[in-house]
Amino acid sequence: MIASCLARTASFYQLRLCRASLEHSLAIRKIIHVDMDAFFAAVEQRDRPELRGLPVIVGGDPNVRGVVATCSYEARRFGIRSAMSAARARSLCPQAIFVRPRMDAYREVSRQVMTILRSYTALVEPLSLDEAFLDVTAATTDGTLAVEIAREILDRIHRETGLTASAGVSYNKLLAKLASDWRKPHGLFVIPPERGLAFLAPLPVGKLHGVGPATVKKLSAMGVETVLDLRNLSLEFLVTHFGKSGGWFYDVARAIDERPVQPSRQRKSVGTERTFSKNLADRSVMLTTLQEMAAQVAARLQVLHLAGHTVHIKARFPDFTTVTRAYTATEGIGSADAIAAWLPELLDRAVPKSTSVRLLGITMSGLVNVLAASRVAHQMNLLDGILIQG
Incomplete structure (x- = not known):
């Protein structure tokens, strides 16, 4: 079957269908997704016993423009969710206890957890401080x-x-990621190969990785609400309407996901942003704020x-409209001064005169490893010297 598939010179669609049919001939992987329960809030309740059993919200000040980072399960019963404004969270649960984040404490616990995971396999892919994939x-x-x-990992x-x-x-x-959310908190759920399609079929399409709110809305307009509905669409139809993403939608609707567990994922960007308690109007x-952020980003790059x-700079206006502007250099930029040199021009391009902003941010992308680049330059210099000597 494999030889006949590879020998075909069929269309793009036939080749994808052929690849899908080979899925079962590949070795079945064993993937685990571990997700800490209400992580930041749980650390606070562990370290402060008086908070246990109470609705705890970790995040910003509800009296200004704070945002919920996470909350305890006691708070979630009131409809509070991550990324909700702190003011909205307080209106839903006036008795909630707001706690400022302690990132150093969370990082230390995360280090402990990742050490446990890596004692079972080197193939551990952290997604954030509180979750990771393992290929066991x-x-x-x-x-x-x-x-x-x-089960042993959860116990440890x-x-x-x-x-x-x-x-x-x-x-x-x-x-694996969908399964980890199935029996929270402190739950364990298994989806064997023979149950994959049936498990996915009734789920809303928005549960699928890579299917965001805009795509959900577009699919809904086509009468597609569940994964089974999506599965009933042809590959040709999905590619026509969603481009390259259509191929991914076709696969995941059929429980096909060949992404490997990657222990060291390449970082694509480094950045920071700040939401202001009052709109900024003074340019x-x-x-000055952007220059402070440039120093923070430069320190992280270092x-x-x-x-x-x-x-890149990002600006969000009082009506929540967001714009980004960027400058690309031929040489790598890493120092605060080098980043700051482009900020006046980018600010002028992003924010019209006499306009206020509620958020500003800076991001560096197109990242290169300075040490690796230095080694290559050193090797090239040695090579040049050898050629000159020759």
């Missing part, structure tokens, strides 16, 4: 079940950190041994 395929060759590994996390996590086990990243203050080719 190699660890199961001796007959150990992936679900046994997942609870025992060694005093916190709970949930885990999903399946044969790809798509399903000199805007520029820690990561990175430089960027493109400087």
Whole structure:
């Protein structure tokens, strides 16, 4: 079957269908997704026993333009969710206790958790401080079940950190992540290969990785609400209406996800942004604020041994309209002064005169590893010297 598929010189669509039919001939992977339960809030409740059992919200000040980073399960019963404004959260739960984030504490716990995960496999892909994928395929060759590994991981996390996590086990990243959310908190759920299609069928299409709100709206206008509805659309139709993404939608509707677990994902950008308690109208203050952010971004780049080719600034206006403007340099930019040199021009392009802003941000993209670039330059200099000597 494999030889006949590879021998075909069919259309793009036939080749994709052929690839899909080969999915079952590939070795079945064992993927675990581990997700800490209400992570920031749980750390606060662990460290401050008086908060246990109470609605705790970690985030900004509800009296200004703060945002909810996360909240305890007691707070979630009131409809509070991450990224909600703190003021809205307070209106839903006036008795909620607001706590400012303690990032150093969260990073330390995250380090403990990742150490536990890496004791089972080197193939650990952190997605954030509180969640990661593991590929434990190699660890199961001796007959150990992936679900046994997942259960032991959850037990160790609870025992060694005093916190709970949930885990999903399946044969790809798509399903493992969905499974980890199925029995929260402190839950474990398995989706075996023979159950993948049936599990996905009734889910809203928005549950699929890569299907965002705009795509959900567009699909809804086509009468597509569930994954089964999406599965009933042809590859040709999806590619016609969604371009290259249509091929991804076709696959994930059929529980096909070949993305590998990547222990070291390449960082695409480094940035920071700030929402102001009062709209900024003074351009000199805007520029000073951007310069402060440039210093923060430069410090982060230095820690990561990175430089960027493109400087972006972001501005959000009182009506929530957002614009970005960018400058791309031929040489890598890494210092605060080098970033700041382009800020006056970018600010003028992004924010019209006499206009106020509620948010400003800076991002560096087109990142390059400074150490690697330095090694290449050194090697080229040596080569030049050899050629000159020759």
